[in-house]
Amino acid sequence: MAKQMTEMLKGTLEGIVLAILDESPAYGYEITARLRGKGLSDIVEGTVYALLIRLEKRGQVDVEKVPSEKGPPRKVYTLNAMGRDYLEEFWKSWFFLSERIEALHKNYTNHPEGKSS
């Protein structure tokens, strides 16, 4: 994917992970897999783990250590009330920005000389 993506994910990836946790609790490795399943295939595991620790420190998720038959124990993350509030704010911010960007794109498509390809 383009380098643009890396910067664009800043701020949005957090919301994406919160939304995934809102679907159902999950552990890091699983979240990475779900992200890939949703088309976000270029997100690195290390990034997800760091993000989860951030959420934990902020108290937006509850953590439970669950033994695994394969490999070390899993840390299962569950979205709590604070996390849900934060997620709701995320959606507000995102739709706010999204609308404005969409508006710009309409202008863009309305003057064909702006397109080169």
Next chain:
Amino acid sequence: MAKQMTEMLKGTLEGIVLAILDESPAYGYEITARLRGKGLSDIVEGTVYALLIRLEKRGQVDVEKVPSEKGPPRKVYTLNAMGRDYLEEFWKSWFFLSERIEALHKNYTNHPEGKSS
């Protein structure tokens, strides 16, 4: 605006400014004003200037110094071919991400117990 916005703007603000320049050439101060007119009222001037210098260094905009009747000369930025290519890539990245986030939001609204308020 929420702190979420600051991070969300990373990567997108650049595309937004490119899109504004694609509408018509402009100088820094004017771009800030246009941003405010489009609802992006919290973007700091210093940020816009830094962004413009970045675009110039990458060769995505052409610059022309134009004397002003009021204050120091203006630096008028015009989107060039490279900039337009970059803008197009921006749109692609943005719609890619946008679609995936939108999909997550649909799941979110489909299980009302996920909403607290």
Next chain:
DNA sequence: TACCAGTAGTCTGCGATACTATCTACTGGT
């Protein structure tokens, strides 16, 4: 004259974030 507001642009330092790369720990298969 001396000061201030408005226009236009620049710069330093900071905090947040995603990526790269590497590491530990555990299991099962060869």
Next chain:
DNA sequence: ACCAGTAGATAGTATCGCAGACTACTGGTA
């Protein structure tokens, strides 16, 4: 004994937007 897969952590790097201060120029006004 070794490797692949699962699961998690971390040090270092680069980018980017923001806060805040600064220069430069013009016109008005006390």
